[in-house]
Amino acid sequence: MYYYIFDQGNLPMEKFERLQTEALGYFAEFKVSGETARVTPLRSVADLVDTASQRGAKTLIACGSDDTFNLMLASLKGRDFTLGFVPFDEKSFLAKILGIENIFIGAKTIAARRIEKIDLAKISNNFFINYLEFGVTSHNLRSLGWLASVKLLSSEAKNYTIRIDDSYNLNISALGGLAINIRSASASGQKIADPTDSHLDLLVLEKLTKMQILRYREDIASGDLEKIPKTTVIKCKKITFLEPRGTPLTMLGRIIAKFPSTVELVPQRLRLIVGKNRTF
Template identity: 75%
Template sequence: MYYYILDQHNLPIDKFERLQTELQGLLTEFKISGECARVTPLRSVADLVDTASQRGAKTLVACGSDDTFNLMLAALRGRDFTLGFIPFDEQSYLAKILGVDNLFTGVKTVAARRIEKIDLARIAGNYFISYLEFGVMSQDLKSANWLTSLKLLSTETKSYTIRIDDSYNVNIDALGGLAVNIRSTSSKNETIANPTDASLDLLLLEKLNKADILRYRKIIAMGCLEEVPKTTVIKCKKMEFLEPRGANLTMLGRVVAKFPATVEIIPQRLRMIVGKNRTF
């Protein structure tokens, strides 16, 4: 049984209703109709995941934004579903990762039902498949112009202490960094951000001179820190962010935890419906 969670999020109501009507038509056309439930002020994504579980649904599909999917993932609490994603947002980051760049492709992908087992990351009892940001990487670097980027990336470094695999501590002065499971620039041929290698990647961006900031600012905004000089890259299964206490860990700009916090990988935990143009 398919259970579709529809979320308006920040969409104008007329656009959301148009997409909802289009979605229902496509679900019928591809013969994958199921129960559609809409997020409201009285029914959160977590409430709808609970309802889906009670009704015996086997496949949960988030229809909306990246936040819709992340909230659905966080609400699983160990329950066993196959997951899908149908984007309502043209700028969706997860849509690119999963190879479902629009509503039609999303429905077609769910119908084709190509399932990949991918690693799942966990922090503070919540789950995610993409990456976490901290320090300067929590800023909106993608939309920043060169002058704003220069100011942000010229800030003073902070002293970070991160424990790796219960084995050793990394003490480093850095601008910030990423804890990565998967990203839109992932690839089967890359060792960084591969969601099937049972590992996380810790990328730490150290102090840059102005010339390097201007040269690499777009690459930094894309999250490809391993291509930037003076970046430390560590592959591990568990990382504990110890210092500075109170520093934010964010996901797409939204705070999900504060130092101290532990991030760990759960290998091949998630059954995900993916498209042929996925980035892994």
């Protein structure tokens, strides 16, 4: 049984209503109708996932923004669902990597039910599929203007201590970094950010010269840190962020945890409905 979670997010009510109607129409057309529920101030995504579990739903579909999907994922608590996504946001990062460009393709994809098993990352009992950032983050850079982003990248490096796979400690003076499972530039067979390779990728950005800042500012903003010289790249299954204590770990600008924290990979754990044009 399909269980659809509709989330207005930051959309105006009128637009959300129109998109919801459109989506329901396509679900009926492709014969993938199921139970639907809408997120309200009194019913969070987590509440709806609990309800879906009680009703015996096997497939959960998030209809909304990337945040809706991430909240749904974080609410699974180890329960076994197949997940899907229908984007209500044209700039959705997930839509791009899953190959689901719009609502119509979202509904068509659910009907085709092409399921891919991908790695799932876990931090403090919360699951996620994309990436975490610390220090100077690409999310911050994207939201800043040219001058402010150059100033941010010119800030002093901090000393970070990170333990990898319970095997060795990494001490590094850096501006910031990323722990990636999947990202918008992900593709299968790529060395970095392949969500099917059973590895996390840790990318750490060192202090840059002024010339490097100007040259690589856009690569940093898009999270492609491996293109920048001197960037440290580590493939691993477990990352423990140790110091400096209290440093926030963020996902799309939202603080998820603080140092010390451990990120682990659960290989091939998530069953995800994906589109034909997925990037991995």
